[in-house]
Amino acid sequence: MAEPPRPFRVRGVGSPQKFGVAAGTLRGLLRKGCRLLQLPLAGSRLCLYEDGTELTESYFRALPPQTELVLLGPGQSWRGCASDIERLLAALSSHRDAVVEAARKLLTDERAPRRQKLLADLIHNLSENILAEDKEDDKKWFEGLESRFKNKSSYMRHSCESRMRGYMREVSGFISNVHPAARDAYRGVIDLMADKLKSVKYNGCYFDRTEEEAARLCTVEGWFSCQGPFDRDDCPCKHSINPYSNRESRILFSTWNLDHIIEKKRAVVPELAEAVKTHDGREVNWEYFYQLLFTLDNLKLVHIACHKKTTHNLSCDKTKIYRKRKQNHEIS
DNA sequence: GTCATGTAGTCGATCGTCGT
DNA sequence: ACGACGATCGACTACATGAC
Numbered sequence: 001m002a003e004p005p006r007p008f009r010v011r012g013v014g015s016p017q018k019f020g021v022a023a024g025t026l027r028g029l030l031r032k033g034c035r036l037l038q039l040p041l042a043g044s045r046l047c048l049y050e051d052g053t054e055l056t057e058s059y060f061r062a063l064p065p066q067t068e069l070v071l072l073g074p075g076q077s078w079r080g081c082a083s084d085i086e087r088l089l090a091a092l093s094s095h096r097d098a099v100v101e102a103a104r105k106l107l108t109d110e111r112a113p114r115r116q117k118l119l120a121d122l123i124h125n126l127s128e129n130i131l132a133e134d135k136e137d138d139k140k141w142f143e144g145l146e147s148r149f150k151n152k153s154s155y156m157r158h159s160c161e162s163r164m165r166g167y168m169r170e171v172s173g174f175i176s177n178v179h180p181a182a183r184d185a186y187r188g189v190i191d192l193m194a195d196k197l198k199s200v201k202y203n204g205c206y207f208d209r210t211e212e213e214a215a216r217l218c219t220v221e222g223w224f225s226c227q228g229p230f231d232r233d234d235c236p237c238k239h240s241i242n243p244y245s246n247r248e249s250r251i252l253f254s255t256w257n258l259d260h261i262i263e264k265k266r267a268v269v270p271e272l273a274e275a276v277k278t279h280d281g282r283e284v285n286w287e288y289f290y291q292l293l294f295t296l297d298n299l300k301l302v303h304i305a306c307h308k309k310t311t312h313n314l315s316c317d318k319t320k321i322y323r324k325r326k327q328n329h330e331i332s
Numbered sequence: 333g334t335c336a337t338g339t340a341g342t343c344g345a346t347c348g349t350c351g352t
Numbered sequence: 353a354c355g356a357c358g359a360t361c362g363a364c365t366a367c368a369t370g371a372c
Contacts (some may be wrong), residue, residue, distance in 0.1 A: 162340085162361095170363070254340060255339070256339095257337085258338085259338080260337090264337085304338090309371080311371080
């Protein structure tokens with residue numbers, strides 16, 4: 001029985017131009033592709049654009065429609081698009097200073113906003129100094145910051161710490177909304193959480209690229225990836241940023257948010273207030289609330305476009321609000 | 333408009349370290 | 353012991369966007 005034709009995107013090695021080609025079999029697709037790109041059928045193969053895997057008939061049948069493919073003529077090879085990008089980057093960076101200078105010259109006379117943006121983005125991308133860490137090696141990065149900051153990582157740490165302190169402040173500020181009879185208990189929980197926060201240095205490690213891998217949110221070079229909206233597993237736009245790269249990225253990074261999956265103000269803090277009020281002799285599991293408020297268990301780093309300020313409609317896990325009763329007595 | 337979600341920055345008090 | 357200095361930290365201000 002003949003397979004129904006499915007559409008694919010086919011390009012050659014030499015040019016990025018893509019053609020829409022439909023076929024039901026690998027053989028059929030190859031034939032049409034060769035005609036389009038004027039390649040001999042003998043010795044030509046098709047492979048995945050993404051990683052260069054050569055197609056077999058059975059692999060072909062499993063491909064989703066619109067998969068991007070590269071048609072290889074005899075003797076040609078394709079190692080995947082990564083090599084494409086890397087070739088481009090290598091070509092650019094070997095003439096980096098010259099390219100930047102040329103782009104700057106063009107930009108001074110450029111009036112069209114679209115071209116202005118392209119040039120500015122190019123300059124921006126090429127004038128990064130990602131690896132520089134200390135102030136003397138990248139003075140521009142520190143412009144506008146307090147003089148006490150001497151290296152990039154310590155500033156990034158500070159910015160994370162101050163976010164955490166802000167959360168803590170908000171928890172403390174809620175005490176006026178706590179039932180008067182429960183305020184002492186609430187204060188007790190605040191103190192425990194504050195001590196814990198202090199002992200882990202306000203989780204400043206999340207933004208610090210010099211931290212060990214398990215502790216930081218970024219790569220060792222300082223790249224952060226958007227973790228996507230609270231109700232998704234990934235970022236649909238693949239947002240990423242390296243605030244260590246230049247001053248502009250540093251400033252831009254401040255618009256990225258640590259978003260509480262279970263919302264701090266709508267859910268966690270009110271639940272904590274309720275828990276200390278109606279504990280019925282049970283011990284409030286402050287560590288659970290600590291996790292929700294201050295740790296990556298409940299925090300996602302998101303690009304502002306992935307920050308949904310709408311109600312999340314998530315509530316705390318009722319089974320974790322109180323400590324489990326002790327099964328056996330402690331021996332002192 | 334108000335309140336919620338976030339953010340950065342300034343100011344001043346306090347703490348800790350270092351050198352005299 | 354004392355002062356200088358930087359780091360730390362809370363209180364405060366100001367800003368943006370979204371929901372209602």
